[in-house]
Amino acid sequence: MEVDEEDPLGLRNLAVQYDYLMFKINDRLSTLSDQTYQSVISKQNAIENNYIGDQLKLTEQIKEIDDIILSCKEIELELMKLDQIESFVSDFKERVVALEEQFSKLM
Template sequence: MKSYRGLSNPQLFIINCSRNMSDNERDDPFQVKQLAVQFDYVLYKIKDKVEQMAETTQASILKDKEQQDLEISRVKQSISRDELLLKQCDELESEFEKLDQLSVITGEFRHRIKEVEKKLRSKKR
């Protein structure tokens, strides 16, 4: 703005400056409208960035979920195989216990047969 010092009539200078201002400048001397437009643009850019970040985050979460679901499926399959193996091990253990019992029974039976043989031999003599 031009300095009005040294002028004989400062009011005239202000009027002349007002005439030189555009209609927009007179209607909005502090440029509030322009500031509002810029503010709206900044809000738009922030919203756009937030949406972009949300989409990226959601895609990342979905990818991680898919990987976790695959891992859970693998673990469940592994657990099923392990449970089957444990069942087979239990069955084998049961069979070994039966064999141990048969061994004890046959051992006792042999002992009895030997006793009977001894008695028969002693009677034959």
């Protein structure tokens, strides 16, 4: 008997291909698992050694940014005050002009 007669649907070949595919999938998963583990360990070591913070000086930069934001808010507040003063001065000028006109009419 030939192999084809014993396995007319090609199930043996399919089983071999399936086993090979499962092997490749498991191999790839194992590789990805190892890479992920190494990456996590590397990041954990970096965090434990404060490597990232030391290299980037994040705490100092965050403090500096907070100070700049606070200064910007203070400047914005001062500009808003100036806008209010400008409005008061403009209104006051209009009143002075009106009073001068009334005073001129009385004289």
